[in-house]
Amino acid sequence: MAMATHDVTDTNVMGEINVTPMVDVMLVLLIIFMVVTPAIAAGFTARLPMGAHLKSHDFKENEQTVMGIDGLGDYYLNKKPVPGCRFVQRQSPAGKAACGAQLLSWLQADYARPGHKPNDHSLYLRADQTRPYQDVLDAMDLAKKAGVAMVAAVSEQPPGVKAELEKATD
Amino acid sequence: MGISMGKTGRSEVSDINITPMIDVLLVLLVIFMLAQQVLMKTVDIQLPKDLPPNQQAQQDPDNIILEIDPGSYKVNTKPVTKDQLLPFLTQTYTGRPKKVIFVKADGRVTYQTVIEAMDIARGAGVKVIGAVLPPTT
Numbered sequence: 001m002a003m004a005t006h007d008v009t010d011t012n013v014m015g016e017i018n019v020t021p022m023v024d025v026m027l028v029l030l031i032i033f034m035v036v037t038p039a040i041a042a043g044f045t046a047r048l049p050m051g052a053h054l055k056s057h058d059f060k061e062n063e064q065t066v067m068g069i070d071g072l073g074d075y076y077l078n079k080k081p082v083p084g085c086r087f088v089q090r091q092s093p094a095g096k097a098a099c100g101a102q103l104l105s106w107l108q109a110d111y112a113r114p115g116h117k118p119n120d121h122s123l124y125l126r127a128d129q130t131r132p133y134q135d136v137l138d139a140m141d142l143a144k145k146a147g148v149a150m151v152a153a154v155s156e157q158p159p160g161v162k163a164e165l166e167k168a169t170d
Numbered sequence: 171m172g173i174s175m176g177k178t179g180r181s182e183v184s185d186i187n188i189t190p191m192i193d194v195l196l197v198l199l200v201i202f203m204l205a206q207q208v209l210m211k212t213v214d215i216q217l218p219k220d221l222p223p224n225q226q227a228q229q230d231p232d233n234i235i236l237e238i239d240p241g242s243y244k245v246n247t248k249p250v251t252k253d254q255l256l257p258f259l260t261q262t263y264t265g266r267p268k269k270v271i272f273v274k275a276d277g278r279v280t281y282q283t284v285i286e287a288m289d290i291a292r293g294a295g296v297k298v299i300g301a302v303l304p305p306t307t
Contacts (some may be wrong), residue, residue: 020190027197034204049285053292054211124210133284134277141303144217151301152212153285 011110019069043079043125049129051155065110065118066154067143069127073135075099077106090138100142107146122150206274215273216300234262235302238275238287255287259294269295274302 039045046068068076073087085099111121124141127136140151237244243255250258263269265304272292288299 018190018289020187020194024190024197027194027201031201031204034201049282051211051213051285051289051292053213053289055214057210057212058186059210084209124212127281128283129280129282131281132277133275133279133281136281136284137275137277137303140217140301144303149217149219151215151217152210153176153215153288154210154212154287157211 008168020045026070039097042068044068044076044081046070046126047130048126048154048156050158052157054155054157055152057152058123060076060117062115064114064120064122065107067107067139069125069131069135069139071130072129073131075139077103078110082106087135096138098139103139103142104146107143107148111147121147122152123148124152124154126154140150178255201226213285213292214299216298218300218303233270233272235264235274236274236287236291238261238279238284240276240278256294257289259296259300263295268302269297271296271298272302274299277304 049103055078066078068079070076073090075082075085075090082099082103084102085093090099107123109118125136125139140148143151228255237247243250243252245255245258245262259271271288273284273288273291275287291299
């Protein structure tokens with residue numbers, strides 16, 4: 001008797017799909033993007049300094065001003081490079097003055113911008129930790145001329161350090 | 171021919187695999203840990219007011235000025251080693267109501283060094299950090 005041997009077990013079209021590993025893979029991809037996106041979105045790379053006693057701020061990207069100093073010493077304002085303010089351009093007195101004027105006008109424009117948080121004349125500073133302090137001093141000097149009263153130096157907390165994260169009150 | 175089309179031997183409810191659930195849980199945990207880093211964490215530095223910068227800090231003899239030069243730290247002109255900085259500052263600020271420090275750092279010092287010193291000051295109880303800017307040339 002020729003009977004078509006017909007194993008019922010292996011003609012099941014598909015076993016039940018395991019959702020759990022799919023969710024797992026999706027979450028891992030999410031983590032990967034969460035880690036990679038800030039590096040891409042930053043516009044410039046700066047290795048921030050480390051600190052254990054930091055204050056946390058509510059930061060609204062379009063309402064506040066962020067100044068950047070990257071590893072080469074070039075100045076950025078709100079992620080855009082400030083014209084004339086590359087490190088090499090700032091080394092001559094004339095270049096430094098030109099950069100100063102440019103940065104000052106950009107700062108003043110940004111604080112006066114309607115979308116900017118009113119009366120918030122604080123400047124967030126994302127500066128590379130390996131830069132000589134002189135770069136920061138020059139920036140603070142110009143900031144002061146633009147009416148900045150407080151520079152919030154953005155820093156990283158080393159992992160595993162238990163620190164009191166004071167919430168900024170103003 | 172009666173072909174019994176009974177159910178296959180699989181029972182309706184299979185044993186739930188705990189391992190993938192723990193896996194997903196751990197991954198969610200990592201995600202939340204990463205999400206916390208988006209907060210801006212800063213060392214707040216006050217810029218001097220319109221008085222000539224050097225004079226403002228020195229006007230009040232009660233003010234504490236931390237000077238940072240390449241390789242050396244001085245608190246009100248008294249040399250302090252980096253290891254002594256935290257205990258010395260903690261001692262200075264205990265019982266002192268005005269938790270303010272003025273930091274004057276040389277331009278050649280690394281930015282990290284300055285922030286680290288300010289951070290140590292915060293650990294010693296300082297609430298307000300003021301930057302001393304060199305006189306504008």
